[in-house]
Amino acid sequence: MTQLYLASGSPRRKELLAQTGVIFERIAAPIDETPLPNENPRDYVIRMAVEKAESGWRHLLQMGLALKPVLASDTSVVLGDEILGKPLDAADATAMLKKLSGSTHEVLTSLALRTEGGVETMLNVSRVTFAALTDAQIAAYVASGEPMDKAGAYGIQGVGGLFVAHLDGSYTGVMGLPLYETAQLLAKQGLGFMAA
Ligand SMILES: Cc1cn([C@H]2C[C@H](O)[C@@H](COP(=O)(O)OP(=O)(O)OP(=O)(O)O)O2)c(=O)[nH]c1=O
Numbered sequence: 001m002t003q004l005y006l007a008s009g010s011p012r013r014k015e016l017l018a019q020t021g022v023i024f025e026r027i028a029a030p031i032d033e034t035p036l037p038n039e040n041p042r043d044y045v046i047r048m049a050v051e052k053a054e055s056g057w058r059h060l061l062q063m064g065l066a067l068k069p070v071l072a073s074d075t076s077v078v079l080g081d082e083i084l085g086k087p088l089d090a091a092d093a094t095a096m097l098k099k100l101s102g103s104t105h106e107v108l109t110s111l112a113l114r115t116e117g118g119v120e121t122m123l124n125v126s127r128v129t130f131a132a133l134t135d136a137q138i139a140a141y142v143a144s145g146e147p148m149d150k151a152g153a154y155g156i157q158g159v160g161g162l163f164v165a166h167l168d169g170s171y172t173g174v175m176g177l178p179l180y181e182t183a184q185l186l187a188k189q190g191l192g193f194m195a196a
Pocket residue numbers: 007008009010011012013052073074075076077086107149150151152154155156157160174175176
């Protein structure tokens with residue numbers, strides 16, 4: 001019996017949410033991911049998760065489905081003031097990886113849980129230090145295809161994990177769904193292992 005809906009098309013989020021012990025189904029939640037002019041990165045990632053969760057909630061209403069909690073999340077890589085989302089193409093991925101090479105960036109992953117009582121949010125902030133990468137290493141990584149559907153053009157759970165010299169934060173947060181914070185939100189609704 002479904003306890004929760006995950007408003008996400010991300011295979012990483014599906015895999016990670018399964019670790020919490022909640023019984024869930026995935027629903028589509030299309031939104032416009034364009035940042036507002038001068039929008040602060042933290043405000044932006046929170047707004048994205050809330051919009052995805054609200055979009056999922058509207059989907060339940062439209063389809064006449066049972067109103068169970070809807071969870072959504074958003075991940076952005078932030079370097080200085082710049083928000084790096086998913087790369088548009090190989091050239092964009094190459095440019096992002098050149099910026100990340102040899103420096104420290106933040107990965108922001110937000111959560112929003114929509115219930116009949118309203119919406120609750122959480123934010124995980126992790127700091128990641130990248131090795132200095134050669135142009136040839138970047139070209140080979142981009143050619144592998146791994147960067148294309150990932151914020152900041154890398155996946156810590158894949159070959160991108162080789163670039164991470166240091167992580168101060170949450171591995172699962174960088175991967176797209178911070179499990180500590182997710183378990184806390186779910187437990188408040190009596191869901192998952194941490195509700196025991
Ligand atoms: C930094 C990083 C990001 N990512 C992924 C997680 C997210 O799927 C993606 C960021 O894009 P998002 O826009 O957060 O999510 P999405 O479009 O993939 O999925 P959804 O349907 O939930 O909106 O980058 C990794 O898989 N590994 C990493 O190390």
